Amino acid sequence: MMTQPKASAGALISTIGLFKYFGDTLILDDINLTVQRGEVVVLIGPSGSGKSTLLRCCNGLEIAQKGIVEICGERLSQQGQLLPERQLDALRTRAGMVFQSFNLFAHLKVIDNITIGPRKVLEQHAEESRRLGLELLDKVGLADKADAMPGNLSGGQKQRVAIARALAMRPELMLFDEPTSALDPELVGEVLQVIRLLAAEGMTMIIVTHEMNFAREIADRIIVMDRGRIVDSGTPEMIFGSEANPRTRSFLAKVL
Amino acid sequence: MIDFDFSPVIENFGSLMHGTLITVEVVAVSMILSCTLGLLVGIGRLDTSRRLLYGICSFYVFIFRGTPLLVQLFIWYYGLPQFGISLPSFLCGVIGLGLYSASYVSEIVRGALQSVDKGQHEAARAIGMSRRVTMRLIIVPQAIVRIIPPLGNEFISLIKNSALISLVTIHDIMHEGQQIISVSYRSLEVYLAIGAVYLVLTWSVSRLLRTFENRLHTKGIQ
Ligand SMILES: Nc1ncnc2c1ncn2[C@@H]1O[C@H](COP(=O)(O)OP(=O)(O)OP(=O)(O)O)[C@@H](O)[C@H]1O
Ligand SMILES: [Mg+2]
Numbered sequence: 198m199m200t201q202p203k204a205s206a207g208a209l210i211s212t213i214g215l216f217k218y219f220g221d222t223l224i225l226d227d228i229n230l231t232v233q234r235g236e237v238v239v240l241i242g243p244s245g246s247g248k249s250t251l252l253r254c255c256n257g258l259e260i261a262q263k264g265i266v267e268i269c270g271e272r273l274s275q276q277g278q279l280l281p282e283r284q285l286d287a288l289r290t291r292a293g294m295v296f297q298s299f300n301l302f303a304h305l306k307v308i309d310n311i312t313i314g315p316r317k318v319l320e321q322h323a324e325e326s327r328r329l330g331l332e333l334l335d336k337v338g339l340a341d342k343a344d345a346m347p348g349n350l351s352g353g354q355k356q357r358v359a360i361a362r363a364l365a366m367r368p369e370l371m372l373f374d375e376p377t378s379a380l381d382p383e384l385v386g387e388v389l390q391v392i393r394l395l396a397a398e399g400m401t402m403i404i405v406t407h408e409m410n411f412a413r414e415i416a417d418r419i420i421v422m423d424r425g426r427i428v429d430s431g432t433p434e435m436i437f438g439s440e441a442n443p444r445t446r447s448f449l450a451k452v453l
Numbered sequence: 454m455i456d457f458d459f460s461p462v463i464e465n466f467g468s469l470m471h472g473t474l475i476t477v478e479v480v481a482v483s484m485i486l487s488c489t490l491g492l493l494v495g496i497g498r499l500d501t502s503r504r505l506l507y508g509i510c511s512f513y514v515f516i517f518r519g520t521p522l523l524v525q526l527f528i529w530y531y532g533l534p535q536f537g538i539s540l541p542s543f544l545c546g547v548i549g550l551g552l553y554s555a556s557y558v559s560e561i562v563r564g565a566l567q568s569v570d571k572g573q574h575e576a577a578r579a580i581g582m583s584r585r586v587t588m589r590l591i592i593v594p595q596a597i598v599r600i601i602p603p604l605g606n607e608f609i610s611l612i613k614n615s616a617l618i619s620l621v622t623i624h625d626i627m628h629e630g631q632q633i634i635s636v637s638y639r640s641l642e643v644y645l646a647i648g649a650v651y652l653v654l655t656w657s658v659s660r661l662l663r664t665f666e667n668r669l670h671t672k673g674i675q
Contacts, residue, residue, distance in 0.1 A: 258575055282583065290581035300572035304594050314580035317590060359576075366580050 208267070209234045209370050209401045210255055215264035217250060217425075224250050225261060226425035232370070232403060237396050239412040240405045242422035243448060248405045251422070252372050255403065256292045257285050268292055269369050290318055293363030297375040299355040301347035307334070307358050308343040311365045319366065326365070333361040337391050353384030360391055370401040377408060409453055413437055421445045461637035462646045465629075472629030473650050479546045479623065480615050480654070484608060486551030491558025496588070498563050510559070517556035523617055525549050530621040546618035546625075554611045561603045565596035598669050605662040609655045616651075626650055 210232040217225035224247050232238050240248045253259040254266055257279050266273040269291045272280070279285055302310050308330050315326035334340050337357035347355060356376055363371060373392065377385040389411050395402065396415050406412055412419055412433065419436040421429035421444070429436060429445040436445060462469065497503075497510035517525070526549040533540060540548070569592050577587040619627035630647045634640050 256579055258579065286578075286581045286583050288581075289579060292579075294576075294579040296572060296576065298572050300570070300576035302573060302576070302591055304591075313590065314582070317586055318581045362576075362580065 207233060209236075209269060210403065211265075211267050212251075212254065212261075213265040215251070215254060215261045215266065217247075217254065217259065217261040217263075224425050225254070228264070228425075228427060230420065230427065232401060234369075234401055235399045236401055237415055237417045238403045239416035239419045240403060240422060241407070241409070241412060241419060241448070242428075243451075246422040247425045248422055249374050252294075252374050252403060252405055255372055256289055256294055258294075286318070290314070290366045291369045293360075293366060293368035293371040295356070295359050295363055295371065295373045295376050297378050299347075299352070299359045299379070301355055301358055301362070303347055305347075306343070307339070307345050307347065307350070310347065310358060311362045314362065314366050330361070330365060333364050334358075336364075336394070337361045338387070351384060352380045353387045356380065356388045357391055360388075360395075364395075370403075371395065373402065373404040373406070375405050375407065377406065407452060409437075409449070421448065423448065455641075457642060458639055459642050459646070461633050461639045462642055465633045468629045468632070469626065469646065469650070472624060472626035473654075475623060476612075476615055476618075476625040476627075476650075477654070479543065479550065479618055479625065480612055482547045483550035483554060483611060483615070486547060487554035487558050487607075487611065488604075490551065490555035492562050494555060494559035495562025495566065498559065499566055514556045514559055517552055518560075522549065522553045522614055523620070525553055526617055526621050542618075542622045545621050546615070546623045549621070550611060550615055550618065553614070554607060557607050557610075558604065561600055561607060562596070564603075565599040566592055568599055569595045598666070601662055601666045601669075605659050608658045608662070612654050612658065613651060 208231045210230070212228050212230045215225050215228035215230075216223070226247075228247075228251060230238075230251070240251070242248055250259055254261050254274070255268060257266075257273050260274055260277060260279050262277045265275050269288065271284075271288055273285070273288060274280065280288060301307075302313065305313060308327065311330040311333060312321075312323075312326040315321040315329065316323060321329075331340065331343060334343055337360055339354060339357055339361070342350065342354065342358070347358065350358065356379075360376075376392070377388050380388065385408065389408065392402070392404065393415060404412075404415070414433075416433050418430065419433055420427055421436065423444055429442050431441075435441060437449065441449070494510045494513055497506045498514070501507050526545065529540060529545040529549050530542065573591055573595065574587060577591045578584075582590070615625065616627045619625050619631065622628075626647055630643045634643050637643070
């Protein structure tokens, strides 16, 4: 299965003809998406349009019944078949994911949340992973929280730890699923600031968000989904401009 | 006016203590069997898509939780010899108690594992952890805190249920007590003494587990 031609050279993520059902309901309807190395793609669209599902197909948390997903030059899934577990696990280390609900490991200190992946999956030495972990905590502005338990952090702090946890695996790309939707408004900014930093460093990212100003500012390309389909795609100027297609405009009219 | 006479208890203190020791031995080995098997069966019932494993584990719980312990003990001790398999009575006691209790422990384990948020599992898989490592490092440690209180209840039941093993000729505290009664006719005093011994055992186990639980809490696990 690995010998077939790659979907698109130079792309870090590509999906070809993705169809995904939950039961009888069509959730992803012929999704063709290519993300180049270093590109920041923002995914927007109404609730239930399949944004999370698409993102989760990109690291094998969900599997589409039809179509192909390739990330980092490897075929993750094909016609409903995922890679064998061990190869899948290895490939997943190269794609970081940040969830709406943080999902920090509740029984581990902040620093251990960050180092457990490098130690147990990448088999890094304890000191090295700790040094890297502290560096990352510093980067997300939480150097003083290394020994805190997740339960004692604010939402914004939790999400920044979650980002550091993903970065600790030194991923080639990052998938963000509504990273600020669960946050109080005054905490949104600190998380977006970290994502801006990553964009400036050239990280390849797909970001699902309802923060339209942020989308406009950070995206190289915005993709609009509706009922499982990609209905529009283009630069922020095109999507927010007057020549955007009617479905995009009606969606934006509701959220802006 | 009841006139108590504890002298048979005092005179036979040695044999009562010996019986207590046997009870503790059988119970301790049964607990290990019960926890190990209970953990495996509980995990086996997590994933309904693995049909065969799920079926076998569910059938196990159906049988061992659904029939009286006494019937199970008698089958191990009196039933199996019909197939030419005679197990020593100590082993019958351990197997009988252990397998019976494991069916309850498996339900405790399954409930606790399922109560850990699905997001924990997804976050672990997303950084490349295998199923097994996720279970060991992320899910089980969080489930343990929720397993301990009901497990304490199950251990207490196990201790009390162990009185039945005297019926498969194990010389436990119950058996020793009955021996003393058959000579002294001092039922009330002897049974009071036996009751006190069981109280000490159940109380010790619940203290032990509470201490363990507090240790986990002070480590910040909740
Ligand atoms: N595990 C599941 N089983 C069945 N249906 C599901 C499941 N997960 C999602 N769905 C359905 O799939 C559709 C798309 O869901 P998805 O979460 O991808 O949408 P979304 O665009 O991320 O929406 P939101 O903005 O609300 O997060 C929804 O109708 C949802 O109800
Ligand atoms: Mg979503």
